[in-house]
Amino acid sequence: MTDFPFQIVGFDMDGTLLDTSGDLAAAVNEALQASGHPTLPVERIRPMIGGGARHMLAQGLAATGGCSEAELDRLHRVLLDYYEANMTVHTRPFPHALAALDTLAARGVRLAVVTNKLERYAAQVLDDLGLSDRFACLIGGDTMGPGRGKPAPDPILEMIARCGGGRAAFVGDSVYDVGAAKAADVPVVACSFGFLDRPVEALGADAVIDGFDQLVETLERLG
The missing domain is CATH 1.10.150 (DNA polymerase; domain 1)
Known part of the structure; x- marks a missing residue:
């Protein structure tokens, strides 16, 4: 058992976990x-x-x-x-992202990636960067079928099911991420360093982080 308030934490890929x-x-x-x-x-x-x-x-x-x-x-x-x-010529994890994943994993949290990138491309990026083994599941923009990517709740709900159920939170940087999480009734953290098309406060997330060194503490507070 873990004392962490969430059993599952999902991440968007582009602009959240990775600078692509x-x-x-x-x-x-x-x-x-x-x-x-x-x-x-x-x-x-x-x-x-x-x-x-x-x-x-x-x-x-x-x-x-x-x-x-x-x-x-x-x-x-x-x-x-x-x-x-040319998927991973410049692509790298954002600063402190891997340390945050390590801390969450050590606390017994199951990790997942839910992206609007095509699943096979997302899988290739994670493989190229040596990150695939960190995640219990990967759900791409085409995994659930046409019209069922974020901001629909379907991929978030599927993430929870594939991770074996439990209380979940999601981390993202766009209206698609926040919309999907809220539709699935899952708390959502927004990244101010992501690929924002509006001020981060306007996304409507439950919390905002300015770097991954703030993530674990923020999730504990949300929980």
């Missing part, structure tokens, strides 16, 4: 270049991350002149092909 912005921005810019659009700096692309690759690319195209739905389909494939070959 360099590799995602490179993939967006590959697609923009393929369509003759100007490229964007990483800082412009960061707030576009979180709703899946197609949504991210659509925002990038809209910011550089727009395109037809058919062109978006074509460029989405360009983006995915590039990203698949």
Whole structure:
């Protein structure tokens, strides 16, 4: 048994557990270049991350002149092909993330990743970084089927089921994360260092952390 208030803690991937912005921005810019659009700096692309690759690319195209739905389909494939070959060139865990995972695991907490990234891509990223064995389950944006990724509660509820049940909390950086957790009636912590498209206070999370060195204490307080 553990004295920790949560038996399960789930994490979003992009902008929460991992800084994937360099590799995602490179993939967006590959697609923009393929369509003759100007490229964007990483800082412009960061707030576009979180709703899946197609949504991210659509925002990038809209910011550089727009395109037809058919062109978006074509460029989405360009983006995915590039990203698949270059997923972890720049991607790294955020500072203190691994120490926080170690502390939670030592307290008997089961850890999970719930992301809107395609499951096979998320699995590859975790494998490349040597992180896969830390998590009891991984749920991607396509795991539950069309229309059932975050902000739907389905992936959070599935996370709890796959982890064997128990009281859960979730950690994320977007309206998708907060929406999914709240719909599943799970306390949610927002990361102020994530890929924010609005002030972190506007996400409506139950608590905010400015770094992973604050996570364990914050979860204890929430519990």
